[in-house]
Amino acid sequence: MNHTWTKQQDWKAAVDDKGVDAGKYDVAEKTATKVGLKHGDAKWDVAAANDKWSVKVGGPLVKDDWKVNGSILVENKPAKSETKVEVSSSVTSPDLGGGAKVFVNVSLQSLLLSSHLLI
Numbered sequence: 001m002n003h004t005w006t007k008q009q010d011w012k013a014a015v016d017d018k019g020v021d022a023g024k025y026d027v028a029e030k031t032a033t034k035v036g037l038k039h040g041d042a043k044w045d046v047a048a049a050n051d052k053w054s055v056k057v058g059g060p061l062v063k064d065d066w067k068v069n070g071s072i073l074v075e076n077k078p079a080k081s082e083t084k085v086e087v088s089s090s091v092t093s094p095d096l097g098g099g100a101k102v103f104v105n106v107s108l109q110s111l112l113l114s115s116h117l118l119i
Contacts, residue, residue, distance in 0.1 A: 002035075003032070003033045004032045004033075005029070005030070005031050006031075008027070009025070009026070010025070010027075011024070011026075012025075032049040033048050034046070035047075040059075042057055043059055045057075052075060052078075053075070053076055054076070056071060057071065058070065058072070068090070068092075069090045070088065071089075072085070072086070073088075082111060082113050084111050085112065086107060086110075088107035089105070089106050090105045091104040091105075091106075
């Protein structure tokens with residue numbers, strides 16, 4: 001588990017036409033919490049911040065000669081009304097002879113906005 005809290009301060013000095021201080025002072029606070037856990041073969045990563053949250057679950061799908069790992073990530077940004085979904089998989093073949101192996105990575109990412117789906 002990990003938690004961070006950040007306070008950002010920004011001062012923009014400025015003087016208006018009459019020589020009066022017209023500077024701007026901005027303060028932003030950001031938080032982020034991450035939790036990682038394992039249940040059986042599945043590895044879970046859960047994160048929450050002041051502007052988004054995400055959940056990722058991954059693990060082995062097939063453990064035989066052909067090794068297949070998969071994961072799914074869901075990330076949501078409520079202020080922007082968008083959700084990102086990413087599904088990925090990796091395949092590793094057994095030795096095909098002479099030390100040759102096949103490695104394949106496949107992923108699909110979709111962005112869901114409040115009104116439509118972008119692939």
